[in-house]
Amino acid sequence: MSSSNLISHSTTTDNKLVYMANQIGTFFKSQDMDTASARIAEHIVKFWDPRMRRAIVAYLDAGGAGLDPAARQAVESLRPRL
Amino acid sequence: MSFVHEIDYGTPKSKSEKTVTLTVDGKQVTAPEGTSIMRAAMEAGIEIPKLCATDMLEAFGSCRLCLVEIEGRNGTPASCTTPVAPGIVVHTKTERIELIRKGVMELYASDYSLASLDRSTKESKYAALLDIAEAVGLKEVRYGFDGARHPNAGIDASNPYFVYDPAKCIVCSRCVRACEEVQGTFALTISGRGFDSIVSAGMNEPFLESECVSCGACVQACPTGSLIEKSVLAAQTTEKPADRSLVTTCAYCGVGCSFKAEMRGDEVVRMVPYKDGKANRGHSCVKGRFAWGYANHKERILKPMVRETISEPWREVSWEEAITRVASEFKRIQKTYGRESIGGITSSRCTDEETFLVQKLVRAGFGVNNVDTCARVCHSPTGYGLANTFGTSAGTQDFDSVEHADVVILIGANPTDAHPVFASRLKRRLRQGAKLIVIDPRAIDLVRTPHVEAAYHLPLLPGTNVAMLTALAHVIVTEGLVNEQFVRERCEWDAFKHWAEFAADRKNSPEAVAKITGVPAEHIRQAARLYATGGNGAIYYGLGVTEHSQGSTAVIAIANLAMATGNIGRPGVGVNPLRGQNNVQGSCDMGSFPHELSGYRHISTDSVRHMFEIDWGVELDKEPGLRIPNMLDAAVDGTFKGIYIQGEDILQSDPDTKHVAAGLAAMECVVVQDLFLNETANYAHVFLPGSTFLEKNGTFINAERRIQLVRKVMEPKNGYEDWQITCMISNAMGYPMHYSHPSEIMDEIARLTPTFAGVSFKLLEEVGSVQWPCNERAPLGTPVMHIGQFVRGKGRFLITEYVATDERTGPRFPLLLTTGRILSQYNVGAQTRRTQNTIWHEEDRLEIHPHDAEERGVRDGDWVKLASRSGETTLRARITERVAPGVVYTTFHHPNTQANVVTTDFSDWATNCPEYKVTAVQVSPSNGPSQWQEEYESLTRRSRRIVPAGAAE
């Protein structure tokens, strides 16, 4: 199926996505540090619509300020799954 | 026309399994031990006259009308208070008995305000007492009708829905006992003695000023019409009050009370709670029984309307024009901005069938998964938390289960206001001796109410549930209270060990947590011990658990507690979310969430998606769509442009009103389908008038997973049932939908959803209701889940690390605001505000502790400004010690209050369920509405202008 390629770069939305990714990270880090980034990625793939995933990857490409290390690693791993 | 007849057996059913055989009027009768002779006889078709007895209440034995003779026993015992015994021979119609009965009845009749025994006058025509007089064969009253009567203070018509006429009262105490036993409010007493005795509410107050909560149980119990609905009195002016009745389901809260709707023509005469309703067992609250008048409210919109921009007045148009507009706009938007630029919201107020169709329209018709439901803002964390621990996303018990509970933990829920009939059932169990632990920032009614007192109230600070629940776990783990056998057999042992180690950590001890929650450690310890050792432990919770940034974590923490103590998988225990709206369970079950299809199956699972693709004849997107808050973000960003909203008012119910408004304002086509021009409609371009639950067929699913029929009792005043409107949109969009009855939609749901495989309208007609899963393995449904094994196989413990919310108090915003609801109003109040229920709640008030009020120079009733970092609003203060110092509380039933202007956009980490229950605020004296409130008022006024069809343009 085709999909629109509009990607938003509104800072408020970006900030929200970073906040959400870190928040998800906090839970999975507390379960088990070793599996945290894989499970964050899994959670994001399961619940975020593609435009949100594209936006956070684009944000990472632009520096990814504010992303916690586990969340950053998770976002990194999203790239092939866009 | 047909009536649903209910038999009154006179006394409640006995729970005994042993049976006894006796003879009544020559007939062999078998009944469970403990059954009254009256009930046993009635079950065999032999009716014994009665006045003070009814099967909703324990036998009382005061009227002496139900006398019988038993061979070999002396005297004439009352059949309602005499239990069956093996081999006894009972006579109900001897000459001696009939004489006594006539005498008794004659006294009652002379005492009752009637001119004669004949039926000719208007007031005697329907006099219930005369039915009984006729039944006992009373032909004349020797004492005349003008004898001394009871003291009569005059008719009390203070309650908006019913009257009490002392002249018709025979002081049988049925109302008093109904208020105690069924409702548990204890508002009525018999004052005075003997001939002077009389029923009175409270301390001889009018009903409205007493403790009465207007549930109507007393009205239902009254055998003489002394207490009677005003709507019935009004209908008695003509031939017959009602000409037919049908059983249907309440459309207010998640209890899902079953009602008999008594109708005359297209008008409701009254709603009577249905005794066979398994959720409510013949009881109800003020909303379901009385607050149905909104269906005829003058503000209800009955014609479709459109407008080009939201600053223009509405223009009434034909259905055809409105539907064509919706379809052409949505198609244009998709062409311009891409397929993913539109979506829809399903309604927790509509039926399962309607909800299923809206998500089908979005997925199959729009070709996207941008569908969500208002459950997002209430119980989505329940879904996540229970799915990851137990394997399915629903409460584990039926409501009957509470009758077997020994210890109840109630956390973040206020059932006497939000789930009243469940509260009555809980109170009854507590009066029988079960213990209650309340975990809530506020002293809710159940902490102390007549004949009920919580063993512990842990008044924690808002936002600290996870710390509290983990501290309870700490006590259970470290004091050796874990049910190890259960955990070993039923749960993943490694995950348990990992969790137990975490729970045992000192930082989770009550002593450490006391500093976070503000609750003394010793109380936490005692409460934990009580739950773990007090017998059957059941946890009931509400939005005070889910609407937090750690909402999902708190649900997991609750599941952990139940697993660790083995309180799962049998009656009397379990984890029970109290769902807010009538069909919030159903809307979740029906695949309203963007990432999953009906029955909680992820959209990316190929086998599941293919099944739908084959049935629906289209390819489906395998990626999850946008959730409500994400839709609004995307709208502000310009990638989301059109939305179809069925029966939800996101502008009023969702947090951070300004953000919602900005999102809606950024869209090019907002379609709202509802009964009234709701707040969201201020931003709409098309308004499609919806239908009420009285005007449609379908099903609702209550908080116990119970699927119940909603029956159409009148034609839709707007012309169509809601599902028909969705079909019209879909057809106009080019995706055909043809159903002739909602039962066909249910057949489709059953075909595509394993947990619903056995459900059909036919089955529901036959058995009344079923609880899903209902399939080959459980053909009549599943009252208690996870018996023997969890849905996911083994139960899974997860770590629940407490993380303080980022919404913190500080010098600018030193108080914590939490929100809730009250009995007489419902959610955003669109229905209840349009009924006489407003008499109990004219406005939302801010509850504030005397200490905080004094510090700010605020007096009771003063206007105050309530400000957070999101925005500010004004409302009036109520000074009370129900809230702790540092905490303030308000309801959100009135749009003018705009409480959600103040709430923030923080949300649950897993589900984005908004953090309604914690906002840092400041309160200061004020002299009037805020600027936002004023601007909003004027917007609302402008957007409610309507130009009727045919008027000059």
Ligand code: SF4
């Ligand atoms: S309406 Fe309900 S609460 Fe009020 S007096 Fe009657 S039974 Fe009691």
Ligand code: SF4
């Ligand atoms: S609002 Fe809830 S408790 Fe009240 S009658 Fe309706 S379903 Fe029952």
Ligand code: FES
């Ligand atoms: S019905 Fe048995 S004493 Fe009243």
